[in-house]
Amino acid sequence: MNSIELRRELHRHPELSFEEHRTQRTIMEALAAEGIACSPIAGTGVLAKIEGARGNHRRAVVLRADIDALPITEQNIVAFRSENEGVMHACGHDMHAAMLFGVLQALGRERDFEGTLFGIFQPGEELNPGGASLVLKERPFEGYDVAAIIGQHVDARLEVGEIGICPGMFMASNDELRFYVRGRGGHAARRGDVKDTVTAMCDLVVRTTALNTPDAVVSVGRVIAEGATNVIPDRVSAEGTMRTFDAEERERIYALLRANAKAVEERYEVEVEVDINRGYPSVVNDVMLAYEAMIVAADEGVAVRELQRIPMAEDFGYYTECYPSLFYRLGVGAAAGGSHTSTFLPDEAAIAVGESVMRRMALHILNK
Numbered sequence: 470m471n472s473i474e475l476r477r478e479l480h481r482h483p484e485l486s487f488e489e490h491r492t493q494r495t496i497m498e499a500l501a502a503e504g505i506a507c508s509p510i511a512g513t514g515v516l517a518k519i520e521g522a523r524g525n526h527r528r529a530v531v532l533r534a535d536i537d538a539l540p541i542t543e544q545n546i547v548a549f550r551s552e553n554e555g556v557m558h559a560c561g562h563d564m565h566a567a568m569l570f571g572v573l574q575a576l577g578r579e580r581d582f583e584g585t586l587f588g589i590f591q592p593g594e595e596l597n598p599g600g601a602s603l604v605l606k607e608r609p610f611e612g613y614d615v616a617a618i619i620g621q622h623v624d625a626r627l628e629v630g631e632i633g634i635c636p637g638m639f640m641a642s643n644d645e646l647r648f649y650v651r652g653r654g655g656h657a658a659r660r661g662d663v664k665d666t667v668t669a670m671c672d673l674v675v676r677t678t679a680l681n682t683p684d685a686v687v688s689v690g691r692v693i694a695e696g697a698t699n700v701i702p703d704r705v706s707a708e709g710t711m712r713t714f715d716a717e718e719r720e721r722i723y724a725l726l727r728a729n730a731k732a733v734e735e736r737y738e739v740e741v742e743v744d745i746n747r748g749y750p751s752v753v754n755d756v757m758l759a760y761e762a763m764i765v766a767a768d769e770g771v772a773v774r775e776l777q778r779i780p781m782a783e784d785f786g787y788y789t790e791c792y793p794s795l796f797y798r799l800g801v802g803a804a805a806g807g808s809h810t811s812t813f814l815p816d817e818a819a820i821a822v823g824e825s826v827m828r829r830m831a832l833h834i835l836n837k
């Protein structure tokens with residue numbers, strides 16, 4: 470099987486996060502046919518391992534692809550259209566898995582490198598707690614000196630033949646926020662009898678969005694106060710999202726959210742609860758790896774664009790917390806359309822580009 474055939478096979482049979490059973494089987498069979506050692510990881514993922522012909526096998530490079538699909542009904546008219554109604558590879562993870570397979574296939578045949586090459590086909594990128602956190606919990610690289618973890622993501626804002634790299638802070642952490650205000654409801658005309666939950670929540674929302682800076686997003690998108698023109702409710706709730714680019718800033722805003730809650734409690738004599746559902750950490754690229762990849766890619770004839778950081782989240786952030794890491798974007802052309810839509814269709818011509826960059830980067834680091 471070649472990588473384009475694998476891509477189409479995965480595209481035809483997409484599976485939701487943490488349900489990638491068939492996907493896991495398909496990938497393990499394809500690897501086994503190449504004589505590449507592999508085992509399940511994180512439930513429905515696959516960990517592949519290839520030892521190079523030379524050198525110290527404790528030194529390792531890890532290549533990572535995510536493999537899950539989304540709850541979307543595909544509208545594309547293609548021969549390999551999704552046969553799993555209501556589920557679609559609408560984020561390009563089929564492409565990521567195919568490219569990782571292509572790289573392992575090529576390097577498995579050559580084995581002309583030093584050290585150990587790992588490939589992670591990772592489940593559940595699209596859903597908390599993120600498959601990356603489950604992979605790391607199994608400590609698959611214990612005893613290895615991991616020189617780099619490298620991942621790529623398709624991107625329709627870049628043309629085929631282009632990659633985008635952002636040295637340093639690249640993608641944001643992503644936390645869900647929920648706020649609850651409890652007070653004493655009652656007749657809206659009897660101001661002295663009520664502890665005004667609605668005004669307290671309004672104040673809390675204003676304080677919350679005042680925490681926005683160029684380095685952090687704090688937004689509230691849902692506020693529910695089910696009183697009436699003349700009824701103050703006992704309870705008001707709100708929901709929002711918070712995104713930051715580094716761990717310190719994240720902790721600083723958590724503390725401010727809690728301080729605001731306390732201030733509002735005291736001012737309005739209500740009870741305020743802030744519930745933070747921690748999502749993925751920010752993706753921070755190793756600066757040296759980023760610049761090395763720029764040189765390696767240019768050497769392969771791939772156009773390199775330096776990207777600005779983006780307020781999107783990726784569970785690849787868990788790897789960047791543990792190891793020197795690089796996550797770059799691979800151009801699939803504007804015609805691919807928007808990711809997470811029913812018509813997203815990346816150009817397969819990008820597969821050869823992604824494979825050449827990933828393969829060359831792995832060899833570059835392993836043979837250093």
Ligand SMILES: [Zn+2]
Pocket residue numbers: 560595808809
């Ligand atoms: Zn996605």
Ligand SMILES: [Zn+2]
Pocket residue numbers: 560561562594622
């Ligand atoms: Zn994705």
